[in-house]
Amino acid sequence: MSSIQIEQSLSFKRPLLFVFLYLSDYSHTSEWSPSVILASKTTPGAVRVGTHFAIEMRFGLSDVKLDYYLTAFEEPHYIEFKGKGENFSIVERIRLEGDEQQCHIQYQIEIYYQEPVSHLVKLRAPLVKSRLKRDLLYLQKALDQEPSTWKPSLWSRMSDRLVVPGMMHFSRSGFAHAKNRWTGITEDLSDHIVLITGPTSGIGAAVARQLAKLGAALIFVCRNEKKAIVFADALEAEGYKRPRIEIADVSLVQDVEALTARLLARGDPIHVLINNAGALFNKRTVTAEGLELSFATLLLGPYALTEGLYPLLKKAAADKAKGARVINVSSGGMYTQALALDDLEFEKEDYNGDKAYARAKRGLVDITEVWAERWRGDGIVVQSMHPGWADTPGVSQAMPKFYILTKPWLRTAEQGADTITWLAASKEAGLTSGLFWLDRTPHSTSMIPGTKSAPRHQTLLLQALAAYHVRLRSRAQESAPRR
Ligand SMILES: NC(=O)c1ccc[n+]([C@@H]2O[C@H](COP(=O)([O-])OP(=O)(O)OC[C@H]3O[C@@H](n4cnc5c(N)ncnc54)[C@H](OP(=O)(O)O)[C@@H]3O)[C@@H](O)[C@H]2O)c1
Numbered sequence: 001m002s003s004i005q006i007e008q009s010l011s012f013k014r015p016l017l018f019v020f021l022y023l024s025d026y027s028h029t030s031e032w033s034p035s036v037i038l039a040s041k042t043t044p045g046a047v048r049v050g051t052h053f054a055i056e057m058r059f060g061l062s063d064v065k066l067d068y069y070l071t072a073f074e075e076p077h078y079i080e081f082k083g084k085g086e087n088f089s090i091v092e093r094i095r096l097e098g099d100e101q102q103c104h105i106q107y108q109i110e111i112y113y114q115e116p117v118s119h120l121v122k123l124r125a126p127l128v129k130s131r132l133k134r135d136l137l138y139l140q141k142a143l144d145q146e147p148s149t150w151k152p153s154l155w156s157r158m159s160d161r162l163v164v165p166g167m168m169h170f171s172r173s174g175f176a177h178a179k180n181r182w183t184g185i186t187e188d189l190s191d192h193i194v195l196i197t198g199p200t201s202g203i204g205a206a207v208a209r210q211l212a213k214l215g216a217a218l219i220f221v222c223r224n225e226k227k228a229i230v231f232a233d234a235l236e237a238e239g240y241k242r243p244r245i246e247i248a249d250v251s252l253v254q255d256v257e258a259l260t261a262r263l264l265a266r267g268d269p270i271h272v273l274i275n276n277a278g279a280l281f282n283k284r285t286v287t288a289e290g291l292e293l294s295f296a297t298l299l300l301g302p303y304a305l306t307e308g309l310y311p312l313l314k315k316a317a318a319d320k321a322k323g324a325r326v327i328n329v330s331s332g333g334m335y336t337q338a339l340a341l342d343d344l345e346f347e348k349e350d351y352n353g354d355k356a357y358a359r360a361k362r363g364l365v366d367i368t369e370v371w372a373e374r375w376r377g378d379g380i381v382v383q384s385m386h387p388g389w390a391d392t393p394g395v396s397q398a399m400p401k402f403y404i405l406t407k408p409w410l411r412t413a414e415q416g417a418d419t420i421t422w423l424a425a426s427k428e429a430g431l432t433s434g435l436f437w438l439d440r441t442p443h444s445t446s447m448i449p450g451t452k453s454a455p456r457h458q459t460l461l462l463q464a465l466a467a468y469h470v471r472l473r474s475r476a477q478e479s480a481p482r483r
Pocket residue numbers: 197198199200201202203204221222223224227248249250251252275276277278279280297329330331332333386387388389390391392393394395416
């Protein structure tokens with residue numbers, strides 16, 4: 001057996017206990033290490049000796065799977081992991097010193113190669129050592145919360161204008177490419193309240209877990225209580241705060257009104273609102289309130305919820321150190337369509353689910369820009385984003401042919417969720433407002449000439465949504481049982 005070893009000292013201006021807890025959950029490595037593609041904790045409950053992590057790592061030119069176990073957990077001074085791959089094993093030892101303000105660590109990594117690859121060690125050693133050192137540099141940047149210095153290159157800006165190259169960014173490899181220039185998210189959200197719609201599946205579930213790991217208090221807005229309870233139980237069993245469950249179908253103004261009334265009566269600030277719930281509907285359907293379902297779910301619902309929660313966002317933003325953020329989950333599909341102000345409910349032409357979805361998602365990006373301007377003085381940051389193409393139940397159910405064709409290139413739900421989590425948590429994302437993001441990078445809102453909405457049309461859209469909102473709200477009040 002042959003081995004490779006490295007040892008590195010690092011210092012951070014972060015509390016010792018925070019760094020100890022952060023590093024002892026190995027699932028965080030996928031956030032900061034360019035070599036780690038996936039890292040998940042598979043043992044329920046809080047991290048302790050024996051906790052198992054399933055790891056997928058880039059090793060040389062290939063991707064390898066490893067089983068990692070936490071083998072020492074001596075709070076707050078010593079952590080040890082043992083990992084096992086097919087032909088090699090890894091031991092990572094982290095010694096920590098520090099106080100409330102700062103932390104110094106000694107990070108030691110040993111890799112043991114077995115036959116038949118052990119003879120390659122001499123050859124591999126320089127590359128492996130430089131990769132390990134590079135990874136630790138990324139850990140340093142993550143814990144220093146260093147803002148990214150990367151700015152979109154000319155090629156990146158041009159590819160937004162060229163449909164096919166632009167769409168290549170949506171894939172799994174687009175994510176992997178972008179990830180190399182990031183630093184991990186290590187913010188502490190333990191005094192933040194985050195409301196997310198659609199947390200019971202796909203991207204919403206991945207965002208919920210990522211934010212729970214950062215300590216956020218989550219409010220789940222969902223229509224399926226059973227699914228929400230199962231997921232809340234799972235998060236609690238993993239050692240995170242139990243999310244509060246609020247039932248509402250976001251396609252129904254009546255439900256959204258009842259929800260906002262409950263939250264306003266409670267009065268807790270909302271630091272982050274994530275309008276994520278959504279789906280693509282292949283057949284034209286109308287809601288119980290008589291509205292076309294894509295429009296009602298993807299545009300009017302987020303509008304009514306965000307406007308309704310404005311007082312609680314403003315309350316959160318009054319604390320300037322925290323601020324408030326609204327994140328609207330749109331789609332790259334929106335690039336294909338212009339806003340159809342005169343036909344928001346798709347009544348004037350034969351219904352097409354892809355078009356209805358794309359138009360509603362463009363509308364969501366448009367109202368993001370208006371809100372961002374309107375609420376700038378309140379300290380409420382409003383951003384829209386698209387997750388790329390992610391492997392979720394939503395995609396496999398609504399687009400089965402696309403799903404089969406593109407499956408090898410799809411990102412994971414966690415990768416699709418990453419930018420939402422970054423927009424919710426990072427200091428850097430709070431410095432701008434009204435932008436459209438993919439992979440932590442602002443992108444143009446149009447690829448095809450004629451699809452970008454004029455500011456006048458964006459304002460008209462907001463007025464049209466307000467009129468729908470008022471009409472449905474008064475209808476709901478009229479039909480409510482009188483006391
Ligand atoms: N996956 C992608 O590649 C992709 C690409 C671009 C944009 N997006 C957007 O990302 C978001 C998440 O999509 P996903 O792929 O993760 O889909 P998903 O797996 O189907 O999850 C959608 C979530 O939204 C909830 N939801 C749908 N309609 C709702 C309603 N009327 N009221 C309350 N909750 C509702 C679902 O609840 P139930 O569990 O009750 O069904 C589920 O929790 C969507 O806005 C989608 O348009 C996804």
